[in-house]
Amino acid sequence: MNRYAFKNCIRQSITSLSRNSWLAIITSGLIAISLAILGGFLLVTLNVNQFIQDVESNVEISVFLNEGVNASEVEDRISNLEGVVSNTFVSKEDGLEDFAQTMGDPSLLRDLEGENNPLPDLFRVRISDPEKVDGIARVIEGYPEVEMVDYGEELVARLMQITSRLNSIFLIFGVSIALGAVFLIVNIIRLSVVARQDEVSVMKYMGASNGYIRFPFLLEGMVLGWVGTTVAIIVLGLIYGQVASSLTQDALTLLFQPVTDMSRLLPIFVGLIVAGTLMSGFGSFISIRKYLRV
Incomplete structure (x- = not known):
């Protein structure tokens, strides 16, 4: 793809997002909800693991x-x-x-x-x-x-059992939620593509290459994913900050200290941005394939 075609694809993406603004907002909102659920679960998992480590360190x-x-x-x-x-x-x-x-x-x-x-x-x-x-x-x-x-032999043995079970439970739930988020985001993007299948068919009949048709959709999907993920992170950050602040000031802080170290929180937020952007782009890629076979 030459420079002119690349610039034209970007213009098409911007025009399409502007023309279908309501669809873009709804798509980004649904992506935000999906990733907010996944991000919330990851934050809970991080804090539970921290609590377990604190208990273990006090043995x-x-x-x-x-x-x-x-x-x-x-x-x-x-x-x-x-x-x-x-x-x-x-x-x-x-x-x-x-x-x-x-x-x-x-x-x-x-x-x-x-x-x-x-x-x-x-x-x-x-x-x-x-x-x-x-x-x-x-x-x-x-x-x-x-x-x-x-050393509280029974307590230590019980702690090891609980730790093992929690790790298994969180692994199963984590994989399930992640797969659910992927499935939901892919289908959200697919609905967006379906709504514009006539546009794809016209471009195909006019002789546009598959790459030329696919790229704007891929770019749009990644933009929508990035926007949705950014919204999810902002909401998660605000809610988590309030909850962590409340727990820190509460008497429960003697038993549980929420994770506030940004070096541990940042990988989750960055991972969500990367995952949301790539999953949305992937959703666009596989969704557009069906309509390229004209």
């Missing part, structure tokens, strides 16, 4: 020491274990103070201070991967200086 092993042992030796051995991220020593005095603050009235525990303190020294060990917690806990439990370990 720790409490290592209770026997009376009178050398804590520094145990600390070195624990810190050298593969998968250990941090290892914090909590003396019996600090443990009693923390417990007193939890009770809300430190005076209730004054009789337990000093030699009467029944609490043992302990280490709080954080692990990089929750799946390694059980193995590391068993190794530490075998140390002669260790009285017992506690």
Whole structure:
């Protein structure tokens, strides 16, 4: 296609979009709705995964020491274990103070201070991967200086099951919604092409090449997809910003912190723009083929 034909195709696309403005608006609106649903699902998935990671990162092993042992030796051995991220020593005095603050009235525990303190020294060990917690806990439990370990074995096992199930559910729903969006966008563009099939037939009978006929429709589809996706992103951004702001100011922020890092949100928005534009162009491409066989 030479430069003149290329410019003419662009003019045709602009003229067609202007002439069929209502159809273009409806098409872009439907594309926006489709991609807003997909984008909303992706944002929910991102935040759920973040919540799971936060919960997993807070899984720790409490290592209770026997009376009178050398804590520094145990600390070195624990810190050298593969998968250990941090290892914090909590003396019996600090443990009693923390417990007193939890009770809300430190005076209730004054009789337990000093030699009467029944609490043992302990280490709080954080692990990089929750799946390694059980193995590391068993190794530490075998140390002669260790009285017992506690890491909420049932809770960790349950967490692993929930994580696995959620990943499977989100994968199935994600693929289904993405395929649904592709199907809907392709058919929306197809309806737009069907409404102009007479125009295609006339151009074909006048000797226009398939490429010359197809290109304006391809360009129009991509423009409509880009416009629809842009609208979807603006709406999603405004809604997500309000929801994230409300959650951040709410007491729930202690349990759930919404993702606000643009480096993690931007790939979703950029991906939607690229996907919406390409899917709309693809819809135009496959829809116009039928009417080129004249």
